[in-house]
Each structure stands twice: as structure tokens, then as C-alpha cells.
Amino acid sequence: DFLNALHEVIPAFGASTDDLERCRLHGMVECGDRHKHIYQRAMLVAEQVKVSKGSPLVTCLLEGYRGSGKTALAATIGIDSDFAYVKIISAETMIGLHESTKCNQIIKVFEDAYKSPLSVIVLDDIERLLEYVPIGPRFSNLISQTLLVLLKKLPPKGKKLMVIGTTSEVDFLDSIGFCNNFSITYNVPTLSTNDAKKVLEQLNVFADDDIDSAAEALDNMPIKKLYMLIEMAAQGAQGGSAEAIYAGKEKINISHFFDCLGDVVRLI
Amino acid sequence: DFLNALHEVIPAFGASTDDLERCRLHGMVECGDRHKHIYQRAMLVAEQVKVSKGSPLVTCLLEGYRGSGKTALAATIGIDSDFAYVKIISAETMIGLHESTKCNQIIKVFEDAYKSPLSVIVLDDIERLLEYVPIGPRFSNLISQTLLVLLKKLPPKGKKLMVIGTTSEVDFLDSIGFCNNFSITYNVPTLSTNDAKKVLEQLNVFADDDIDSAAEALDNMPIKKLYMLIEMAAQGAQGGSAEAIYAGKEKINISHFFDCLGDVVRLI
Amino acid sequence: DFLNALHEVIPAFGASTDDLERCRLHGMVECGDRHKHIYQRAMLVAEQVKVSKGSPLVTCLLEGYRGSGKTALAATIGIDSDFAYVKIISAETMIGLHESTKCNQIIKVFEDAYKSPLSVIVLDDIERLLEYVPIGPRFSNLISQTLLVLLKKLPPKGKKLMVIGTTSEVDFLDSIGFCNNFSITYNVPTLSTNDAKKVLEQLNVFADDDIDSAAEALDNMPIKKLYMLIEMAAQGAQGGSAEAIYAGKEKINISHFFDCLGDVVRLI
Amino acid sequence: DFLNALHEVIPAFGASTDDLERCRLHGMVECGDRHKHIYQRAMLVAEQVKVSKGSPLVTCLLEGYRGSGKTALAATIGIDSDFAYVKIISAETMIGLHESTKCNQIIKVFEDAYKSPLSVIVLDDIERLLEYVPIGPRFSNLISQTLLVLLKKLPPKGKKLMVIGTTSEVDFLDSIGFCNNFSITYNVPTLSTNDAKKVLEQLNVFADDDIDSAAEALDNMPIKKLYMLIEMAAQGAQGGSAEAIYAGKEKINISHFFDCLGDVVRLI
Amino acid sequence: DFLNALHEVIPAFGASTDDLERCRLHGMVECGDRHKHIYQRAMLVAEQVKVSKGSPLVTCLLEGYRGSGKTALAATIGIDSDFAYVKIISAETMIGLHESTKCNQIIKVFEDAYKSPLSVIVLDDIERLLEYVPIGPRFSNLISQTLLVLLKKLPPKGKKLMVIGTTSEVDFLDSIGFCNNFSITYNVPTLSTNDAKKVLEQLNVFADDDIDSAAEALDNMPIKKLYMLIEMAAQGAQGGSAEAIYAGKEKINISHFFDCLGDVVRLI
Amino acid sequence: DFLNALHEVIPAFGASTDDLERCRLHGMVECGDRHKHIYQRAMLVAEQVKVSKGSPLVTCLLEGYRGSGKTALAATIGIDSDFAYVKIISAETMIGLHESTKCNQIIKVFEDAYKSPLSVIVLDDIERLLEYVPIGPRFSNLISQTLLVLLKKLPPKGKKLMVIGTTSEVDFLDSIGFCNNFSITYNVPTLSTNDAKKVLEQLNVFADDDIDSAAEALDNMPIKKLYMLIEMAAQGAQGGSAEAIYAGKEKINISHFFDCLGDVVRLI
Ligand SMILES: Nc1ncnc2c1ncn2[C@@H]1O[C@H](COP(=O)(O)OP(=O)(O)OP(=O)(O)O)[C@@H](O)[C@H]1O
Ligand SMILES: Nc1ncnc2c1ncn2[C@@H]1O[C@H](COP(=O)(O)OP(=O)(O)OP(=O)(O)O)[C@@H](O)[C@H]1O
Ligand SMILES: Nc1ncnc2c1ncn2[C@@H]1O[C@H](COP(=O)(O)OP(=O)(O)OP(=O)(O)O)[C@@H](O)[C@H]1O
Ligand SMILES: Nc1ncnc2c1ncn2[C@@H]1O[C@H](COP(=O)(O)OP(=O)(O)OP(=O)(O)O)[C@@H](O)[C@H]1O
Ligand SMILES: Nc1ncnc2c1ncn2[C@@H]1O[C@H](COP(=O)(O)OP(=O)(O)OP(=O)(O)O)[C@@H](O)[C@H]1O
Ligand SMILES: Nc1ncnc2c1ncn2[C@@H]1O[C@H](COP(=O)(O)OP(=O)(O)OP(=O)(O)O)[C@@H](O)[C@H]1O
Ligand SMILES: [Mg+2]
Ligand SMILES: [Mg+2]
């Protein structure tokens, strides 16, 4: 099945997948059919890149609500692609740098990829790479132009490249003509009640009787917020009960869970 | 009770809590249930950070009206957390510096925190760190991007970090997508009549008969303004009476108090 | 009375009050009750700073129409406060400098003040310090942020500071959130007919019969314009009569006075 | 016919047409009458440049929807012109450079052209050369002014120059007065059903029975997207069928083709 | 009378009035009562500066339509003031300089003036000094702030200064709060029919019969345009007649004059 | 007549009229009465500059639709003026330079002119000199201020200067107050049917029977576009017929001419 598929692929030697592994701290649980579908299609595209003669560059955008699991998914595709060169470009390694320095680092990653026969580059959180803020809006046009060209530029003869972008600001990217530059775009959804239930079952922190009502309350929740909520609730109203719950000895108190839900959801 | 709870926690050795202590010059009096609730939940979150395995970073925003006591509260949580590394990042230590220098100082604090197993960082007055003015609006996008990434970046393996932000410009922070980057947000309220009465009783500068009408007049007042007002009123109409009042030998003249209230409230 | 009060206070040794004296070239005549009230309250605040333990910083804004006497009043309060360190920060000593240089000079004055147990700083013409023009509007955000922090930053333990700001652009200051940073704000008014009459009597340049009609015409006039007008009128229609008038030998011709009034008022 | 015409012209020695060849990775298939007409007229203009005495400079703009084949067409005209100096100016060779450096490189190409008796310069993706983003909009005025002058400046006595520009942002170029600076403008269209059918027949990847319905579905499609789609569909629903299809041994499964079409079209 | 008054004053030794003389190339003819009134009042103000004790700085703005004679008038007042230091600050001597260099040159002139007991400074064409263009609008805030402070800053003890500004963009100056900084403002008018007649009589280039109809046609004309027109008309329809007309041997052909008027007025 | 007048004037020795000659590659054919009138008036103005005593500077603006012949006309006036110093300032010789460098080159030309007793300077394509784009709009205020001052600054004693500007963006120039700085402005029109007929007769490329209908179709055409059209049409539908037509052996095929007209006009 989907989850197993994710793990039975052995990472290609040479690819530094450590950075990518850090993107899925909680491991990868099954998040429902829609997540699974995106994973499968993206893996087919990776195969297409390998065999194609006329299209040495394919670019794919994963967009969706904050915390819906885009980065974890992109990292997983990168790791599972089995390509020789797999690299994530993230704002986290370029904090506080000048935009031209960032540009050069981005260009460097592409140039390295051009040297490898088969490469995957994850452009994580593109709005952050572009230093985007909605007021103005402001963003770095230098980086933006650089990416626009890189997303269109063919690798040298004999080299193949797959680029996976992630963003939670797809409207902004659209407004600056970015989306058109991706060959394909997938929307990574928040969890439906069904998806949430599947996740909760795998996590095993609720009593069987509570799972349905908890999942109901989690409808439309991004997976990131689900994890935060579970951890708060596991703490218990007086603190101290988390260890027992993670050890499977206790279950989360469902009414305290709803309290925490109110706290977290209220202000967002 | 709440007030005692605040003081019986012994500050962690190694944490330089001097800067934090300067944030509560008047000590910490009880300000009512809503303030207390925020304190308690924040302390639970601090515990969660300690025990969690999957969430090494939790971020919490205290927002509220100017002078409502956000900084004092954040400092108190930081001190009481008992974490090894506790640090406040404030515009006051970076006056007149270039935005890139400020950035580097901010990054430095986070990097120091990443070396400690358990850390608390207070981002005080985020709008001031961002050099925000409402006209334009203008603000430093360099610092803004830096903080956006730092608020999302996980500390290295085995390290845990709690970030507490304060702001009186939550609408602005929202408009640049900052609030979404905090795991939880609490609103620190101005004083209700009841809260004000509780504070006045602790301060003991009014005659018993005057406390109710004074508290009534202070409804919806931020605590900072309350202190300013008390000091003006203590001075007396002709000056010179403050010492006797603070020594408990005299009480504030209630009608002079209302005069001062008019003076202070009129123009704001 | 008010006027005498102004002059019987001997300036503190150590305080360089020369700069402040230049701000009241015409001396200080009585300008009516509203001016007097502001003076008295400000002197009480100065006393409050001296005796307070919990509020080592008080900030006070004098705002009002151009030429209404704000700078002269702020200078007088500074001089009469009898504090050890008294200093005016004015755009006049920083003409043509780069905003960062101005910033440093401003910071320097505050740092000097932090070394003195009791200090007064006059921030004169804040809009000019901020390099404000209404079109745009434009202003220096660097200086603006610097002042915003300095107006909130507590002096070191054991030091006390009073800051008096002046501005004729209070709406602008409000719009960038400056006013909220002052503990108290006073509006320095233009002259009423009564105020004007009091001033004219002290100046003694009109015939007794003309004072009333002259004062009537001067209703709502800022004191600066009143002085300009008197000097123009004293010149006489053909020039040359000023000396005799100032010597008290002649009086101003009331109809020529009205001519000048028309000339000056017409275009403003 | 058109296609043959394209290939029977031998490239001029001295012209570095390698860069131009890379612009038509898939070779040149026939795309219908409208594409053919533009090719023919442009070739006539090239001849006009050769024989004209009074007009040593002719400029021609190819505008049209993203991926409609503009660059491939411009490259083909350049190659087929048989001029001594043929050069493409593209953002791809200037990634991350400062606008003034880009300017100098652009100027250099024109100066080189001025030394040759007959030259063609392709200004590819002018909006990218101008670092255009629609938000603002922003673009480099330095490069924009440079191009505006170069598009009008006559080559030195005895030299002739043809400039072919391409753009998918003709409205923007119009709004900055660029289009008026081109002698002629042609719109390169997306494929009609008829055009698409012609292309599919040449590619030979569909069963004869499926071509009509496939072509129908491809109405109004830019050729770039058509190629992407074919490659995705050739992969097959389970992957692995591409090789057999390109080798002519199998045909694309028409219903899988429609699946892919939905995937690609849905989000754009 | 007015005209004679202008010339019988001998220029002060030490004052470099050469620059000022260049501002009235055509000499000074009488332009009617309104011009005369401004001249007389400005001369009285100059006297006021001399005798005043309390107002060592008076500032006066001459505003009016382009070419109405402001600069010539300001120069004349400066020359006739008989002050020790007389200087014009004009954009013409600072062409192409950086705004900070301009600033320094302006400051230098004021500092020189502060050394002289009695000074006049003409700030000519303030909008040009401020590098103003109506689109945006744009202007140098550096120079603007410099002038705003200089127009308010008192000269040192014992020194007196009169500043005369000229501008044809009084609305702009008003919008940036400049006008309020001048003690007095005068509007220099275009010529009325009567004024124009007076000027034409002095110039003596029309036949007596034609003066009235010519003057009629010149109603509302700035004097600068009048001079341009006379010179064009004097040329004659075929050219060559100017010398005879200036020598008084011939008169301007009135119908050719109206032709020229049409040409000049039509397009403005 | 007009055309002859243009050519019988011998260029002044010392004037480098080569640059100017390059502006009229096609020679100067007669373009109708309105063009002629402008030429004649401008020549009279040149004479006026020579003989005037009071107006050592006259400035004249030629504005009109793109390609209407402004530059060719300005160059012709410059050449025919017979002045000692004749120079064209054009963006073509300053491509890619920084605005301050451009400024200096412009200033240099004026300073050279100030050394010659009689000078003509052509400011060609002022909007291009100002680096104007309509979006924003943006333009160089540095160059704009420089020109604004130079257009008003009198040459030194004894020197005379005529400045001829050209522009196809008169509305923009007006909006930044440029037009007011020119003494006179002329609109250079596109061709009327009559004008076009006159031009076609001189060019002699149509059969006598076709001239009228061709001229009719060319109504309102700028002369630049007319030349482009003639050259396209002369090529013939199959190419190769141009030489015979220019040699007078064949005539342009009128229906092919209308084809080309459709091609050229359609998209503009
Ligand atoms: N399938 C999954 N199984 C388990 N954990 C997951 C899964 N997908 C995501 N997560 C976890 O959820 C959190 C959010 O995921 P991720 O960072 O990928 O979301 P995102 O959409 O990239 O968020 P953002 O919009 O903030 O960039 C992470 O801690 C990640 O490890
Ligand atoms: N619980 C409390 N007990 C006593 N004093 C308090 C308390 N809370 C706040 N104060 C005092 O009130 C004043 C304002 O508090 P604080 O600076 O924390 O408010 P704030 O909301 O951060 O204000 P600002 O919006 O200006 O940053 C300070 O002098 C602080 O010492
Ligand atoms: N009480 C007073 N007695 C005599 N002169 C006064 C008095 N107050 C102000 N003046 C004089 O009036 C003039 C204007 O006063 P001042 O500069 O203080 O006004 P301001 O409100 O600061 O003006 P601005 O808005 O321009 O800064 C000065 O010359 C000052 O000396
Ligand atoms: N006539 C053709 N025959 C075969 N392939 C073609 C033809 N025209 C274009 N292509 C191919 O289609 C793809 C898109 O063409 P091209 O890059 O020229 O389009 P474009 O309009 O320049 O796109 P963009 O708007 O992205 O610049 C390229 O891979 C190109 O090789
Ligand atoms: N009273 C006068 N007698 C004779 N000539 C005059 C007189 N006033 C002005 N002029 C002439 O008219 C022309 C325009 O005058 P001036 O330059 O002073 O006008 P301006 O209002 O300053 O114009 P601008 O608005 O362009 O700065 C000049 O040539 C000047 O010599
Ligand atoms: N009277 C004329 N006789 C012959 N050719 C002319 C004539 N006037 C202009 N031309 C030619 O027409 C073309 C356009 O003329 P010119 O460059 O002067 O126009 P313009 O109005 O300056 O154009 P632009 O607006 O592009 O600057 C040039 O090739 C020029 O040589
Ligand atoms: Mg992510
Ligand atoms: Mg605070």
C-alpha cells in the first residue's frame, strides 16, 4: 500500500537525503486517497523524466494550505525518486543573507544538478525564497527572475531534471506568473474527517470510542495543526500525562482535547 | 495562588534573567482571571516543549492593547520556565542600528539557543523589531523574513525551543502573515473594573471608601496607564504629597484623582 | 504670579541652558490662563519624576498651531525644572546631515542623560527631526524608530528622565503612532482676544484707546505672528517710526496696523 | 512545402547557430497555415533587409500565448536567413546578473552585429530580459531604455540588421511603448483542432481511430503543452509503456490520454 | 517715482551684485501699480530687519505665474537693500550636482550670511532648487528639509537676515508646508492691459495708433512672453526688419504682431 | 521653393553636421505646406537669435506622432542655420550609460555651445533622453532637472543659443512642466492624403494610375511608416522585384501594396 511504498524504496547513493529526512520528523502516516494520488502521479512523472528524450525538464508544483504536508510530501518524492542528485533549496539555510547571495546559492544548486544525469530539486516554500510579504506586496524580483528562468531553462544535452516546488501562497505565485512556468500543479489538501480518522487510528492516542468524535472535530484541519493539538491534549489539564499516553498506557481525555481545540482554533 | 506561583519558582542558573527582571519594575500584582489563565496555559506549553519528542519548537504570541502588560507577562513566563537558556530580544538594545545588523543579532540569539537543550526566547514588541510604522505601512522586510523563517525552523536534533512574541499591532502582524506562524496566540486584555479593583487593593493608596468609584473609572484601562495615573494623583494638586501616600500615611484625594484622569484620558 | 514664577527659578548649574534661552528671544510675557495651566502641570510632572520610584521616565508632548509658543514654553519648563542635565534636540544643529548621523546625535543626548540622576530633554519640532513632508508623506523611518524606542526605554537604575516634545503636526505624529508613546499631551493654543489684550498691554505699543480693537483683530492669532505684525506696524507707513515706538515715545498708528494685518493674513 | 523549406536552407558559415538549434529540441513539425504564413513573410522581410538601401534596420516582433512556438520560429527564421551574423539574446545566459551587466552584454551583441554586413538578432522572451513581473508592475528600466534605443538606432553605413523579438506579454510591452518600436508584429497562435491533428499525424503515437477525438480535445492548445501531454500519456497509467510507443510498437491509450489532459488542464 | 527709485540706490560695496544684475537683462521698466506696491513693501521690510531687535530674521516669498518678473524683482530688492551681503542661490550654478552637494552649497551661503551684520539671500526658483517635478510629485526631501530649517533658524546674536524666495509653483510649496515658513508672501501678477500699455510705451516699438490694440491683446501676459513676442514681431514676416525697429526708424507691423501672437499663444 | 531652400544653404565650417546628416537618410522630400511652414518659421527664429540683443536664448519644441519627421526637420534646421556650433544630443550615443554620466555629457554640449557666438543644439527624442516609460511613469529626474535648468539658463554675455527639442510624448513633457520651458512649440503632423500624394510623386514607384488610390490609403500616415511600406511592397509577393522598381523599370503592384498595408497597419 501507499505507506509501504513510501518506505521500501532505498535512497540512491550519492544523494544527500539527510536534509529531506528532517522534513518528515513524524515519519509518514497515511493521510487519505488524495495525498496518495499526488504521490503516485508525481512518481510517474519522475519515471517520465528518466525515459523521455524530448523533455529533459519537468517541473511540478505542490500548493496547499499552511501545514497541509507539502514539504514532507515533496521530500518523500525526492527521496523515493532514486535519482542520483536530490537537493532541497530552503530559506532556512539562507537566513539573513542578501538576495544576491541567495540567488547565487540557488543557481549553484541548479548548476550542480546540471552535472548529474538525473536530478531532483525541491524548491521549498517558494514564497519564502522570494522574501514575499503580502503588504505591498513585496518580494525579491532578483530571486523571482532567477527562478523564472531556471524553471524554463533546459539542462545541458544528456541531463534530466525534475523540479518540485511547494507553496502555501499559490495566488501570489499566480499573480506574478509563476504557476504557468510549472508543467503540472497539484493541490495538497487539508484533512477530511475520514483522513483525520485514518491518521488518529495510526497514532493510537485516543480511546476507540472517542476517535470518531475527535476526527469529526478535525475536519478540514492541516496535519501540522493536528499534531500540535494532539501534543497539547496529551499534556493533560494539569500537565504530566503525556508520557503515559505516548507509551500507550493512557488515552487522551476527550473533553480536555476539545478545550485545547477551542484554544488553538479560536484565534486563527 | 497565581501571584505566589509567580514568585516561588527559582530562576534557572545560567539563564541571564536580569534583562527580564527589568521588564517588571513594579513587581507582579494580580491582574484578574484572564491574565492568570494565560500564564497557566503558557506554563503548560513550556512543559509540553520539555516532554515532546515530535515538536521541538513551539511558538506563542501575546498580543493586546498598548501597556496591557504583555512584556511583563512574557518575561515572567520566561523566568518561571526554568529553562537553561532564557533571552529577550528587544529593540531597546539595537537602537539606531542598520536592519542587517539587527538581523544578525537576532540570528545570533537563536543560534545560541540552538546550543542549549531547552531555551526560551522572548521576541518583545515585534512591530518595533520590524521597524513598523503604520503610514505606508513601512517595515523592514529583511527582519520580517528572518523572523518568519526562524519561527518555523526546527532546532537541531535533541534541542527544544519555546518562542514567546509580544505585540500591540496584531492586525499588522496578521496582514503580513506573521500570526499564522505562531502555534498559539493569546490576547492580553486591559483591566476590567473588577481587575482594576483587585490591583488597587494590592497597591493600597486609596481610602477604602474610594476604591470602588476609582476602579469603576478605570474600566478598560491598560495597567501601564493605571500606574502613571496613580503616580500623578499621588503628587497632589499642589505637589509634595506623594511620599506620605506611598508610605501609607495618607491616601490619594479622590477628586484630584479624577482631575488627573481627565487630563490623561482626554487626549488619547 | 505665572510670569514671576517663570523667572525666579535659578537655572541649575551644569545644565547648558544657553540653547534654551535662545528659544525665548522676546522673553516670556503672560499669554493667558491656558498657557499658564500647561506650565504649572508640567512643573508638577517634573516634581513627580523626581520623587517617583516606579516611573523613572515620563514623556510629555506640547502640540499646537505653528508659532503658538510651544518651543518657548518647553524651554522654560526645562530651565525651571532645576534638573542637572537639560538639553534641547533641534533640527537646527543638524542641518543637511544624513539621517543616520542625526540618529547618532539624538542617541548621544539620551545616553548623556542616562548618566545624570535627573534630566530633561526637549525634542523640539519633532516633525522636523523626522524630516517630515506632508506629500507622500515622507519622513525618516530610521529616526522615527529611534525616537519610538527612546521614548519607551527606561533609563538605567537610579536615573530619572523627563522628555518634552513639541510639534505642530500632531495629526501626522498620531498617524505614525507617536502620540501613544507620550505619557501626557497638552495642546498649546493660539491667543484668544483676551490673551492678546494681555500681551498687548505688556508690550505697551498701542494707545490705550486702540488696544481693544487691536486685540479683537488678533483673535486666534499665534503669538509668533503677533510679534511679526507689531514690528511691521511699528515701522509706520513710510518707515522710520519704529525706534520712537519701542522707546515708548510714540504709539502704533492703528489704521496702519490694520493695513499690515491685511497684508500678513491675506495670504496664509 | 513549408516544412521542407525550413530544412533545405544550409546555415551560413560564421553564424553560431548552435544556440538557435537548442530552441527546437523536437525539430520543426508543421503547425498549420498561420504558422507557415508568418515564416514566409518573415523570410521576405529578411530579403528586404538585404536589398534595401534606405532601411538598414528592420525589426519584427513575434508575440503569442506561452508555449505557442515563438522561440522555435524565431530561431528557425534566424537560421534560415543565411545572414553572416546570427545571434540569440536570452535571459538564460544572464541568470542572476545585475541589470547593468545584462545591459552591457546586450549592447555587445548589437555592436558585434554592427560589424557584420548582414545580421539577425533574436531578442528572446523580451519580458524576461526586462525582468518583468506583473505585480507593480516591475521591470528594469535600464534594460528597457537600452532596448528602446537599440531598436531604433541605425547600424553604421553599409551594415544591415534584422531584429526578431519574442514575447508572451504583448500587452505589457505595449503599455511601455515597446511595440511601436517594432516595424512589424505577428501573433503566433495556439493550435486549432486542424493544426493539432496535423501535428499528431506527424508524431504517430495515436491509433488512427483516436486521432480525431484527441485533436478535438487539443483545440486551442499551445504546442509546448501538447508535447508535455503526449509524454505523460505515453508513460501509461502504470508507467513503463513509453519506449514501446515512441518505437511505434504501441499506441497511446486514449482514455489514459484524457485522464492526463484533465490533470494538466485542470489547474491552469 | 518707482522706476527712478529703483536706480538711484547705489549698490552696497562688498555685495557681489553681478549675479543679480544678470537677472534683469532688459533693465527694469515700470510694470504697473501692483508690481510697484510689492517693491515698496519689500523695501520697508528690509528697513524693519535693519532696526528690529526681536526679529533678526524676516522671510518673504514672491510667487506668481511663470515669467511674471519675480526673479528680476527679487534681484532688484536685493540690490537696492544696500545690505552688506547680498547673494542669489540659483539652480543654474548647481546643474547636475548631487542633492547633498547642492545642500552644502546652500548651507554655505547661509553660513556666510550669518557672518555679516546685514544680509539678503535670494532663493530663486525654489521648486527648481527642490528638483521638483509634478509627476509623483518628486522632489529632494534633503534640500527641502534643509531649507525648511534654514527659513526658521535665527542668525547668531547681532546678525540680521532677510530671505527673498521666488516660485511659480506656490501650490506645490504650500502642499509641503513651505509657505507657512515665510513671514510674508506676495503674488507677482501678470500684466493687465493697462500694465502692458505702460510697458509698450516705454519700449517704443509700436506706432502710437497701434499701442492700444496691442496692449489689449497682451492682457494677462507675463512680461517674459511679452518680450519674446516683441522680438519675434520685430523680425518682420520676411525677416531683417528688427534693427530698424530697435533703432526707432520703423515700427512693428501690427498685423504681423497678431500673427506671432497666434503662434506663441496657440500652443501654451 | 521649400525643397530647394533646404539644399542651397551651405553648411557652416566648424559645425560637425555629419551626425545631423545621418538623421535624413532618405534625403528631404517635400511633405506639404504644414511641414514647410514650420521650417520657415524656425529659420526666422534662428535669424532672430542672431540679431536680438535682449534674448540670447530661444528654445523651440517640435512635437508630433512617432515617425512624423521631427528629427529630420530639426536636423535640417540645424544644418541650414549656418551657425558656428551645431550639435545633436541623442540617446543613441549614450546607450546603457548611468544617468549621471548622461547628464554630464549633456552639460558638456551646452558648455561647448556657450563658448561659440552662435550655436544650435538639437535635443532629440527628449523622452528617451529622460529615460521615460509610461508605466509609473518613470523617468530620470536628474536628467529632467538638468534640462529644465539648461533650457532657462542664459548663455554668457555675447553668446547666443538656439535649442530645438523633438518629442513624440508631448503630453508627458507637458505633465512634468517641460513644454512651458520652450519659447515656442510646433506640431509636426502626419501626412494628409495630399501630402502623401506629393511624396509618392517624388518617389516615383507607383504607376500614375495607382498614385491617387495609394495616397488615399496613406492618409494620416507618418512618413516613416510610408517608407517602410513602400520597401515591403517593392519586394513583391514572391520577393526579388525591389531592384527593378527602384531602378524605375517596374512599378509596385498596387494590390500587393494593399496587402502589405493590411499587415503593417493591423497590429498598431
Ligand atoms: N504524511 C505524514 N505523516 C506524518 N506526518 C506528516 C505527514 N505529512 C506531514 N507531516 C508532518 O506535519 C507537519 C507539517 O508538514 P509539512 O511541513 O510538510 O507541511 P507544509 O504544508 O509544508 O507546511 P507549510 O505550509 O508550513 O510549509 C510536519 O511536522 C510533518 O512532519
Ligand atoms: N501584573 C503586573 N503587576 C504589576 N505591574 C505590572 C503588571 N503587568 C504589567 N505591569 C507594569 O505595567 C507596565 C506596562 O507593562 P508592560 O510593559 O508589560 O506592558 P506591555 O503590554 O508590554 O506594553 P507595551 O504595549 O507598551 O509594550 C510596566 O511598568 C509593568 O511593569
Ligand atoms: N510667552 C511668551 N512671551 C513672549 N514671547 C513668546 C512667548 N511665547 C512665545 N514667544 C515668542 O513667540 C515666537 C514663537 O514662539 P515659539 O517659537 O515658541 O513658537 P512655536 O509654537 O514653537 O513655533 P513653531 O510652531 O514655529 O515651532 C518666538 O519668537 C518666541 O520667542
Ligand atoms: N513547429 C514546431 N515543431 C516541433 N516542435 C515545436 C515547434 N514549435 C515549437 N516546438 C516545441 O514546442 C516547445 C515550445 O516552443 P517554444 O519554446 O518555441 O515556444 P514559445 O512560444 O517560445 O514559448 P514561451 O512562451 O514559453 O517562450 C518547444 O519544446 C519547441 O521545441
Ligand atoms: N520690470 C521689468 N522691466 C523690464 N524687464 C523685466 C521686468 N521684470 C522682468 N523683466 C524681464 O522679463 C523676463 C522675465 O522676468 P523674470 O525672469 O524675473 O521672471 P520670473 O517670474 O522670475 O520667471 P520664471 O517664472 O521663469 O522664473 C526677464 O528677461 C526679465 O529681465
Ligand atoms: N522630408 C522628408 N523627406 C524624406 N524623408 C524624410 C523626411 N522627413 C523624414 N524622413 C524620413 O522619415 C523617417 C522618419 O523621420 P524622423 O526620424 O525624422 O521622424 P521622427 O518624427 O523623428 O520619428 P520618431 O518619432 O521615431 O523620432 C526617417 O527615415 C527620415 O529620414
Ligand atoms: Mg512546507
Ligand atoms: Mg511591551
Ligand SMILES: [Mg+2]
Ligand atoms: Mg517650535
Ligand SMILES: [Mg+2]
Ligand atoms: Mg520562448
Ligand SMILES: [Mg+2]
Ligand atoms: Mg524666476
Ligand SMILES: [Mg+2]
Ligand atoms: Mg525622432
